[in-house]
Amino acid sequence: MALSQSEQKILVANTAIDTLIEKGLIFSGMKIGLGTGSTAMPAVKRLAEHIKDGTLKDIKAVVTSFQTQNACQDYGIPVYSMNDRAIGGKLDLAIDGADEVDPECSCIKGGGAAHVREKIVEYNAKVFVVIADSSKSVKTIGTKFPVPVEVIAEARIPVENALNELGAVCVLREGVRKCGPVITDNGNQILDCTWKTPINVAEMETKIDEICGVVEVGLFSKNKPIVFISKEDGSVEIRNLK
Incomplete structure (x- = not known):
């Protein structure tokens, strides 16, 4: 029987935390x-279970949203x-979901409007x-799930004009x-962007970040x-683990 999306999310979360501990990438x-x-x-729940059973000690967490902060408080994980x-x-490791992931491991994140704090955390992690889950694995990025751009409210129209020029x-x-x-959470607004054809993710990330008014x-x-x-058959594909 195929796993549901919710079951896949639990499977991939548990597998990732357990594997990363086994490989020494998550440690006391x-x-x-x-x-x-x-x-x-x-x-977060699986991490808390390993802290509770003594596998992990003295974990210092940095969170990307109020949602995660509340969860850590409920589980007794110290937040910094x-x-x-x-x-x-600087962080040793950061773990998060994604809205889309392509074969080169580039991602779209921000469906929950938290991508600014996510990027601060995840770009400062070793x-x-x-x-x-399997629904997030795609061949190309940019044409289906919208790419969120957080903008200063006063700059919304100038930023939108510049994004239009980028297609x-x-x-x-x-x-x-x-x-x-x-x-x-930062007091800004979100423009959700799509393109008619797939984008070069790295180039587009740089170009959008250069627009005045983009956060x-x-x-x-x-x-x-x-x-x-995670896959419907209960397996988990792992990419880029050396």
């Missing part, structure tokens, strides 16, 4: 970044800022790990059960992650 005393979303949450002296702006079709993300746009784009190509992808 480490500084770890914890991501946001429905796949990241089972990973990237700016705390105990962290010093090892970046992405966990995803993007932009939609302002609207709130659910709230009139008006989504407001991020950050949800393209992740510059810190290539180890990727774990």
Whole structure:
């Protein structure tokens, strides 16, 4: 019987945490970044289980959203800022989900509007790990799942014009059960962008980040992650684990 998407998320989260501990990439005393979303949450839970049973000790977590902070507080995982002296702006490892992952391990992240904090955490980690179910594995990026661009509210139209020149079709993300746009944890707005043809992820990430008024784009190509992808048959594909 094929695994459901929810079952795949738990499978890939558990497999990733257990494998990374076995390989010595998650260890006692480490500084770890914890991501946001429905796949990241089972990973936080699995990490907490290993702390509770004594496998891991003295873990220092940096989180990417209020959702993850609340989960860590519930599980008793100490939470720090990237700016705390105990962290010093650098992490040993960061683990998170993704909205899409291509064969080169480039990703779209930001479906939960947390990609700015995610990128701060994950681009300052020695090892970046992405966990995803099979629906997130794609051949090309840019034409289906929208690429989020967080923008300063006052710059929305100038940024949209610049994105249009890069071939993007932009939609302002609207709130659910709230009139008006989504407001991020940083107080900004989100433009969701798609293209008619697949994009060069690395080049587009650089070009969008150069637009005045852009806070950050949800393209992740510059810190290539180890990727774990669960399948309906109960297997887990692992990419880029050396």
